[in-house]
Amino acid sequence: DAGITQSPRHKVTETGTPVTLRCHQTENHRYMYWYRQDPGHGLRLIHYSYGVKDTDKGEVSDGYSVSRSKTEDFLLTLESATSSQTSVYFCAIPTSGRANTGELFFGEGSRLTVL
Amino acid sequence: QQQVKQSPQSLIVQKGGISIINCAYENTAFDYFPWYQQFPGKGPALLIAIRPDVSEKKEGRFTISFNKSAKQFSLHIMDSQPGDSATYFCAASINNAGNMLTFGGGTRLMVKP
Numbered sequence: 126d127a128g129i130t131q132s133p134r135h136k137v138t139e140t141g142t143p144v145t146l147r148c149h150q151t152e153n154h155r156y157m158y159w160y161r162q163d164p165g166h167g168l169r170l171i172h173y174s175y176g177v178k179d180t181d182k183g184e185v186s187d188g189y190s191v192s193r194s195k196t197e198d199f200l201l202t203l204e205s206a207t208s209s210q211t212s213v214y215f216c217a218i219p220t221s222g223r224a225n226t227g228e229l230f231f232g233e234g235s236r237l238t239v240l
Numbered sequence: 241q242q243q244v245k246q247s248p249q250s251l252i253v254q255k256g257g258i259s260i261i262n263c264a265y266e267n268t269a270f271d272y273f274p275w276y277q278q279f280p281g282k283g284p285a286l287l288i289a290i291r292p293d294v295s296e297k298k299e300g301r302f303t304i305s306f307n308k309s310a311k312q313f314s315l316h317i318m319d320s321q322p323g324d325s326a327t328y329f330c331a332a333s334i335n336n337a338g339n340m341l342t343f344g345g346g347t348r349l350m351v352k353p
Contacts, residue, residue, distance in 0.1 A: 165345050227272040227333030232283050234281075
């Protein structure tokens with residue numbers, strides 16, 4: 126998708142291993158978000174960032190950490206993956222030209238399977 | 241605790257029919273209500289949105305109805321088409337609160353030809 130690139134798009138890992146998902150944006154937005162999508166739960170906010178090195182927790186942050194060392198990259202890390210973290214992870218940024226409206230543009234997702 | 245509840249979880253409609261998806265919210269501070277459409281293998285995409293100062297918003301075949309007193313809002317898809325088959329999510333947010341969205345659980349819509 127134009128504006129957001131997520132990597133990897135698919136990953137299978139084993140319980141207890143570390144995993145890092147990367148979100149790269151080309152829109153120079155201050156805000157970036159990580160959501161996870163699970164059946165019946167919709168999308169739930171994990172962490173978000175409001176600037177370089179400025180991050181905060183979302184609704185389901187336990188077991189996840191994030192880092193943002195530059196505007197374009199937002200990393201999501203699972204320090205020790207568990208089977209409950211099997212999910213599809215989406216990165217999002219505000220829709221261009223609209224700030225603080227709840228309008229987000231989502232990447233295509235990273236499907237993570239933890240065995 | 242799910243702050244935005246969505247129903248039904250799945251919906252089958254004949255081509256040309258009306259698809260109706262309902263959502264209810266609890267937090268009265270919510271003041272922006274978007275709907276997102278998601279096709280398999282893709283991220284959700286904004287479809288239509290409404291603010292609580294209006295009771296209805298229409299864009300083409302898609303209409304949002306909003307009932308502030310009941311804390312409910314719904315999506316109506318008129319003349320449903322097979323191409324509308326997707327998963328739909330309602331959401332809510334608080335203006336000037338960093339664009340953070342609270343999503344409903346999703347509705348998988350299938351429109352039969």
